[in-house]
Amino acid sequence: MKRGITVLLSLTVLVAGAYFTASKWAIRHETLKFYDPARDNRLVPVDVAVRWDKEMQANAxxxxLPVAILNHGNTVKNTEYSFLTNIFAARGYLVISPQHDLPTDPPMVTKAGELYxxxxxxxxxxxxxxxxxxDEMxxxxxxxxxxxVTMVGHSMGGDISMYFAKQYPDEIKKVVTLxxxxxPFLTDGKFKILSFRSKDTHFKxxxxxxxxxxxxxxxxxTVVNTNFQHNDMRDTxxxxxxNSIQAMLDKFLVDSDSEVAPVDTRSAPPKILEPGPVSLYVPDPSTKKVQKTETEKDRSAVPN
Incomplete structure (x- = not known):
């Protein structure tokens, strides 16, 4: 039976991969440049992705269109998450990916003991x-x-996503972090949260x-503990x-976007099957085990 389930999950990942490979050719990408007069005309580049057919239907x-905001990691380009952008766009979302940091910005200085x-x-x-x-879109x-909107982000982009949701919960449909x-995660149950966690000794x-x-x-x-490194969770x-993240994210979107019946976010989260190499953590009421966390260690390269 276990072997049969493994084969089924492998086929699911393959089918999902084929679906998104085909779908991405029907997705329109555009880079826009906005200037914010309230912040000395600060440049805010935005990558936009949307399915051609869905955009035409919306224009008519x-x-x-549902909206997803994708937030990149520190020092990473907003265009380096096409594997995430395409899955949302393939599902009919208008995906907006702002570039948060610019080459002209001063370097980020971190200090232990300060907030975040x-x-x-x-x-x-x-x-x-x-x-x-x-506002511009x-x-x-x-x-x-x-x-x-659905807020999505990797590393510091995930922190931006969670902070936005904390400050403006009424503007959030769901949150996905990598x-x-x-x-910290919001625990008031106002919306669904999906988070992929790395297995990385450098990033905790x-x-x-x-x-x-x-x-x-x-x-x-829903927390998904993977065997991947922190920086594996982008296009590089x-x-x-x-592929594994795409398959599980697609399942999450199908479940949470269903309009058949309202979803009570205070009930147990949906059970998402483990696709291949991803180790899935879904809360089990029979256990009280607490996840271990520790402060992120410094890395030789620029942190995300």
Whole structure:
């Protein structure tokens, strides 16, 4: 039986990979440059991705596009997450990816003991970029749901996503993070949260960032513990990592976007099957085991 399930999961990943490989050719990408007059005309480059057919239907007033905001890691380009952008766009989302840091920005200085290790100014800048990008996109694509967005982010982009959700919970539909390390998860159960965690000795979440299994179950949070490295979770990562994340993210979107019945986020989160090499953690009420966390260690390269 276990072998049969393994074969089925492998086929699921293969089918999902083929689907998104085919779908990405029907996705339109565009890079836009916005200038924020409220911040000395700060440049906010934005990568936009949307399916051609869905965009035409929206322009004709036939549908309203759901919106996903994708936030990149520190020093990483906003265009380096196409494997995530394409899965959202393939599912009919309008995907907006702002570039949060610019070459002209001063280097980020971190300090132990400060809130979010001193990254709060950069996180707040990201929130300002998101709100500004949304306001500009409303002018270009009015037939989209900007009132309730899906926030997505890797590393510091995940921290920006979680901080945005904390500050503006009424503007959030759901949150997806990939190895955010600083900003604690929201546990009020107002929306679904999916988080992929790396197995990386260099990158560990700060204490209290990831809730224990009991809190996850109560709050509608699904945590996926993978065997991948922190920096595998972007376009430069291995295909096995990207394909596995895509397959599980697609399952999460199918479940959470279902309009058959309303979802009670205070009930146990959906059981997502493990696709191949990904080790899945889903809260189990029969155990009280708490995830171990420790402060992120310094790395020789620039941190995300």
């Amino acid at each position: 007033g036939m549908i309203t 290790v001193g990254r709060l100014p950069q996180i707040q800048r990201g929130v300002a970029n998101i709100h500004f990008a949304i 409303k002018k270009l694509q009015p037939n989209a749901d900007y009132a309730k 190895d955010n390390l600083r900003v 979440p700060d204490p209290g960032v990831v809730p224990d299994d009991e809190e996850c179950e109560k709050s509608g949070i 990562g291995p295909d096995v990592a990207k």
